[in-house]
Structure formats: structure tokens, C-alpha cells
Amino acid sequence: MFVKVCGLSTPESVQAAVESGADAVGFVLTKSPREVSAEQATHLLKGVPEGVSAVGVFRHEPAAEAIATARDAGLEWIQLHGRRTREDVKTVHDAGMRLIRAVTMGSAPEEFEDWGEELLLIDAAVPGSGESWDYSSVRNLGLGARRWLLAGGLTPSNVGTATAEAQAWGVDVSSGVESSRGVKDLNLVRSFVEAAKA
Ligand SMILES: O=C(O)c1ccccc1N[C@@H]1O[C@H](COP(=O)(O)O)[C@@H](O)[C@H]1O
Numbered sequence: 093m094f095v096k097v098c099g100l101s102t103p104e105s106v107q108a109a110v111e112s113g114a115d116a117v118g119f120v121l122t123k124s125p126r127e128v129s130a131e132q133a134t135h136l137l138k139g140v141p142e143g144v145s146a147v148g149v150f151r152h153e154p155a156a157e158a159i160a161t162a163r164d165a166g167l168e169w170i171q172l173h174g175r176r177t178r179e180d181v182k183t184v185h186d187a188g189m190r191l192i193r194a195v196t197m198g199s200a201p202e203e204f205e206d207w208g209e210e211l212l213l214i215d216a217a218v219p220g221s222g223e224s225w226d227y228s229s230v231r232n233l234g235l236g237a238r239r240w241l242l243a244g245g246l247t248p249s250n251v252g253t254a255t256a257e258a259q260a261w262g263v264d265v266s267s268g269v270e271s272s273r274g275v276k277d278l279n280l281v282r283s284f285v286e287a288a289k290a
Pocket residue numbers: 098099118120122123124125126149150151171173213215216218219220221222223243244245246264265266267268
């Protein structure tokens with residue numbers, strides 16, 4: 093099970109995620125209670141070992157703007173939420189970066205097609221809101237062997253059943269490992285990674 097822990101804003105939370113075995117960490121570079129600057133992301137990146145992917149997370153920013161910010165931060169992965177096009181995927185790849193493309197269950201059918209992104213992310217309607225949804229509905233999409241991440245309202249307690257219901261390839265979490273909005277609880281981070289990998 094591929095595990096990404098998102099919305100990290102302190103070296104301690106990065107350390108807790110990577111030491112517990114997270115495969116990817118996310119730095120939110122858009123408006124959010126978890127927002128960090130490109131400079132802060134560069135600093136946090138120092139705690140990310142080789143083999144763990146560090147992802148810059150964006151919402152409505154145009155792809156070119158997200159690429160420029162992620163590049164400033166030294167990140168090679170970009171996560172794009174909001175309405176996107178196949179052209180956006182090409183723009184990210186032409187920039188030499190890798191892409192997590194986020195959709196929701198309310199997205200148009202063609203948005204679930206493989207546009208060549210490295211990972212598809214299926215999230216709640218509002219990213220980072222902590223809202224859970226009917227994870228089993230993903231099974232109707234016929235994603236087959238696609239590499240995709242489940243997100244939205246996951247916690248250490250529900251990640252096991254949620255991944256089984258959705259038959260997820262991987263997971264992404266933010267709110268469910270926080271003691272208050274935007275503040276990561278290091279024990280919850282560790283418990284989540286452990287539960288997801290179990
Ligand atoms: O976490 C945020 O604040 C955020 C802001 C803008 C875009 C994406 C964001 N995070 C993504 O949202 C989900 C986590 O949701 P939850 O809080 O666990 O319910 C995950 O994909 C994050 O990468």
C-alpha cells in the first residue's frame with residue numbers, strides 16, 4: 093500500500109512520516125490552513141530521504157504557475173486539484189516533473205480516463221476538508237490496474253476498511269492525522285502509516 097501524508101509544515105512531522113514508512117509527503121503550496129511557502133518547502137525537503145517522493149500540492153493555480161512554484165521549492169512532484177485538461181498533464185511532463193492529478197466522484201467520466209499522469213487521486217469534493225465519502229463507489233469506475241490514491245476523511249481507524257471497500261492502490265491523508273486544523277499529531281501520523289501498511 094502506497095502511503096502519502098500531506099500538509100506537513102514542520103521538520104518533526106516530516107520525520108514522523110518518513111520514519112514510519114510513508115512513500116510520499118505533501119507540502120501544500122496553495123491557500124490552506126496547511127499552506128507553506130516555497131522557501132519553507134525547500135527547508136522541509138531537507139528531511140525527505142531519497143526514495144520518498146516530495147509533492148507540491150496546488151488547487152486552482154494554472155499548471156505553469158504550479159510548476160514554477162514547485163521548481164522554486166526544489167520539488168519534482170506536483171499534485172493538481174481543480175478542473176484540469178490533458179494539456180496540463182503534458183505541461184507538467186514537458187517541465188520534467190511528475191504528476192498526481194486529483195479528481196472527485198463528481199468529476200466528468202472522461203476525467204477518470206488515463207491521461208498519462210503518474211498517479212490519479214480520488215478525493216472528497218473539498219480537498220483537505222476531512223470529509224469522508226462512499227469509498228466503495230470507486231469500484232464502479234473499473235480502474236483495474238491503475239495506480240491511484242484514495243483520499244478524503246481517512247483516519248488511522250478507518251483506513252483499513254476504506255482501502256478494502258475501495259480496493260485502493262494507495263492512500264493520502266491530511267486532516268485525519270491532525271490534533272487541530274493544520275497541526276499534525278505525530279502519533280496519529282505514525283498510527284496512520286502503520287495501519288495503512290498493515
Ligand atoms: O490539505 C489541504 O489543505 C489541501 C488544500 C488544497 C488542496 C489539497 C489539499 N490536501 C489534499 O486533500 C486530501 C486530504 O484530505 P483530508 O484532509 O485527509 O480529508 C489529500 O489528497 C491532500 O493531498
